Amino acid sequence: MIINIILLIVGLAVYAGYGISVLYLSTVTFLSYLAGHLIPKHRWVMWVSTVLQALLLLLLRVQHWLPYPSIIAPIGISYFTLQIIAYHVDLYRGKYEPEKNILLFGLFVTWLPHIFIGPIEPYPRMCAALVERHINGDGILKGAVRSLWGLFKKLVIAARLGVIVSTISTDPEQFNGAYALAAMLFYAIQLYADFSGGIDIVLGVSRMLGVRMSENFDAPYFSQSVSEFWRRWHITLGNWLREYVYIPLGGSRKGKLRKFLNIMVTFLVSGIWHGGRYLLWGLMHGILVFVGDKFKTKSMIWNRIVTFLLVSFLWSFFIWPDTVTVLRMTGSVFTVLNYNNLFAGISAMGLSVGDWVVLTVACLLLWLYDWKSKSLKARFCAFSPAVKVSMICLLALMVLTFGRYGIGFSASEFIYSRF
16 A cells, blocks of 8 residues: 555656646546446446547647647646546446545556556556556566666667658658658657567566556567558557447448448547547558458568558658658659669768667667567576576666667657657
8 A cells, every 4th residue: 555655656746747737637537536436327427528538639639720729738648548438438338346446546547657658558457467566576677677678679779760760851852762761661660669668668667566567569560461560569559449449339240341431430540549640641551451461472571571661651651740741752762763872871861880780780689589579588587587687787788888868869758658
């Protein structure tokens, strides 16, 4: 009980330090707690709560289209809003009883490590993880390695790729064609290293505190179709969309046309969740998911390459500031044939030769880890505590030696905290 109180207070203090309104977060948490107790007897409360929260999230996502001044969205609102909606809907469905312990409910909503970038935990799993929390030496060692691996991906890989992508994207007139393609491919890796690195830190810190949380990635760039990609990328968001949007709409139970419409609505919701300007991105993913495995070949390597290219091209919506520029830069990949100049222009992308060497080696390590993650984790578990401590020291040394810090690298900002 005392540890939970401390964690809640520390969490609120950290949010306040990041400029998050503690009053807003506390009010939302308290009202959601009360609503949860009203829903079993007054089922209309679920609809009111869900509609209000969904409208607020929608307003924050499309406000740039509206004439009045913008509203500053509290950091993490996308994540804790989805968790609260899921909690209320499940109470409406009678899956479990309302949480009586307001402190435990507060931790469920505001758990310090995950509010910025997820994962989006369902209430029963998160509550059980908090109640059954057990801190031990092995968990601390595993959590430390996981957190340092996340920092490695964030500071060694994503930070360097961010320099390249930023250099290319800020000057579309000069860097088009081959450079635009390079930006898309590099951004795909940057986003993955940044986002999955952040999740690694969340899961690692939580594990050190005795809390086991859901995995959010499963080597997504090894997918052989876009539909498989979405089963491996941002897994908890995909589960939420399937459980609370796709299945309630009818899923795949009412014919192919209805299935297509349900998929499109689900990915429209995903696009709005990321931001109003990503509607086209969501629609295009919806089409590719509906197509599914129909165009897979017998070659696993070819399927993975094609899927990676398709996903990378669609990440272009996150690189350039507006849809017109995105379409123009995507078109330039096929119309501006300056590929011979790409290698000659490497020095203009913002990295030194040493940075390129470090980035290449680090990306190979990331690829190897994703390829052999299960066996590598099993081997790590079999190591003695002394070996685990040595690995922690080695990872820490690598991060301190090769990590990119300082102004311009946004080391403290994770890309997916914006969504």
